[in-house]
Amino acid sequence: MIKVRNLSFGFGRKTLFDQTEFSVGENQKVGLVGPNGVGKTTLLTLLSQKEFPTEGEIEVIGSIGFVPQEVKADRELEQAKNVRNYLNQDGLKMDFELKKMLANLELGNLDLESSPKVLSGGQKTKLALCRALLLEPDLLLLDEPTNFMDIEGKKWVMEFLGHYDKTVILISHDLDLIDSSINRVLYINQQTKKIEEYKGNYSKFLKLKKEKEDLFKRHLMIEQKRVKKMEEGVIRLFANTSKKGVRQRVILKRRLDRLKQKLPEIPPEVKKIRLFLPEPLVIGEIPIKAVEISKAFGSLRVFKDLNFLIVRGERIALLGPNGSGKSTLIKILNGIIKPDKGQVICDKNLSIGYYSQEFETFDPNKNLLETFVEECQMPDNQARSFLGRFNFMGDKVFQKVATLSGGEKTRLSIALVTGKNHNLLILDEPTTYLDVMSQRIILDALKEYKGTMIVVSHTEEFIKELNPDKAFLMPEGQMDFWSEELLGRVAEV
Known part of the structure; x- marks a missing residue:
């Protein structure tokens, strides 16, 4: 099915793979594991033939379906006329088959005539997964497929993969998914730049x-x-x-x-993110106020006549299913897009630190250091020291943003947010691509933050420990005082 021989690949001075080889047989379910930034997503890109190795050869027999971690990387989705065209490019599927698959992936209310461009990041990810599953490729490559799903959606994906009679290679931080869905592990060794093969599921791999x-x-x-x-x-x-x-x-x-x-080289300990949030700039009692704001994309109305204000120092959880308008509202508050009607009134001293789940503010052609220096206005030496806190050491700061993994882009984005004395943090799914330990470190830092905060997250434990003051509910457009009775709304997707 797959044969990889003498594979070498890297970006600039960073080598990801050095003369490594492995093979994957028919009908095998493979988990691809390793630390953030080690090359997991890159390997899937190479196997999907969207990139080519510097040295060596990759032989794949059969059709390939690839669901990327970042939906913005899916050019076909962005160019599709409507959902039907995207899902059914070969014209062989009936509408009822498309709708059944959409319902299984929590997109049952999606109109087949609607444009994929207006969907949220979570909906786009599910739609890309839906298309891949409908195509039933010989080789299915999945990069974090369940990031935006609730428990039922994840269970359905587990069951589907369990019965899928073709080859799957899966990247996931969801331990239940990867443990129940695989019978083999490919581990990318960060020190040797080789790929190691282990038989059994993820738990057995950890033991071995x-x-x-x-x-x-x-x-x-x-x-x-x-x-x-x-x-x-x-x-x-x-x-x-x-x-x-x-x-x-x-x-x-x-x-x-x-x-x-x-003497064998001692593997360096994985450095954890040490997140320091500076004291927020002084600001008035009402940092931001929305008056009668409305937004629509074509015939799709996202929300209408929203009115609310945010008080200095409040922690607000923005809750609601994917597609209810959370990301759109965040972009309006942040000034990225404008409302069709109404206005957002901001305090004159308002400074927003914005973390986006889709990283759309990054220039992919700039390197890490250029990106950080331009955004945070720091001297190069101070910027390099600051980036070092986030495990961007040495020549790593000269790596192009386009070549970073999802976890590395998350670290960079959080570094940018914390590099200035912002008095309002807007965080859109800040833990999506991070491992459990990194999530813990971010949470501990946010709990100590003295400024105002708006957070979108589908992780119940994260929101519960953050202990917000209020919850803004979508699509209702309603601000309520926080209570743990609202935890059930957190997992809505």
Whole structure:
């Protein structure tokens, strides 16, 4: 099905894969795992033949379906006349088949005549998944397919993949999904730039990997003891100034140098994001007020005559299913798009830090350092130090934004948000591409933030611990005081 031989690939000075090889057989369900930025999404892009290796060859037999992590990367979706054309390009499916699949992926209310361009990020992701599943390709490549789904949607995807009789390669931070859906793991080793193969599901992989790491540590400890003993021997021989003593010292020193060269490299600990939110700039009692705002895209009305105000220091959870207008409202408050009617009144000292789930404010042709310096107006040396807090070290800051993984773009976006003294943070799904530990670190920092905050998240635990003061409910357009009874609205998608 898939044969990869002597694969090498990288971006600029960063090498992702170095002379690695692996194979995947027919009907195998494979989980692709590794830290953020190690090359998981890049490997799927190479397998889908949207990129080509620097060296080596990739052989794929059969048709390929690829659902990318970032829906904006799906050119066919953006160019499609309507939902029907996008889902049914070969014209072989009946409308009832399309609607059934849409309903399974929580898009049952979607009009087949509507344009995909006006959909939210979550809806676009589901639509791309829907199209791939309808095509039933021989090789299905899925990059975080359930990010925007509730429990029922995730269960349906698990069941579908369990019965899918063709090959699947899956990237997911959803441990339940990846554990129940795969029978093999491909692990990208960040140190060796090789791809390691493990049989079994994700839980078995973790067990085997731990056993391998424990064996490595024991071997390393034995070798380090040998080195220490030889070093002590060299020191003792320095006291012996006879010709024989000098000769023994030289021989032992050579053996010591050879042994040190053979010592395995200690894998660096994965650095966690240390998120520091600065004191917010002074602002008035009402940072932002919306008066009779309305917005529509063609015949699709998103909301009408919204009125609300936000008080300084409030934490507001913006809740509602995908497509209810949350992202549109956020973009209006942030000045990215204008309302069709009404106005948004802002305090003269308002400074907004905006995190977008789709990263649409990034210039893909700029590198990390250029992006950060331009946005935060810092000297290069100070900017590099700041980016280092987010594990962007050394030459990494010169990497093009377009080549970053979803997790790396999340880290960069949060770095940009925290690089200035903003007094209003607007965060649209800030934890989507992050692992559990990074989510925890971000949450702890946000809980200490003294400014005003608007947060969109479908993660109940995240919203519960953030403990917002109010909830703005969509599509109702209603502001309510927060209570845990509203937690059920968090998971609505």
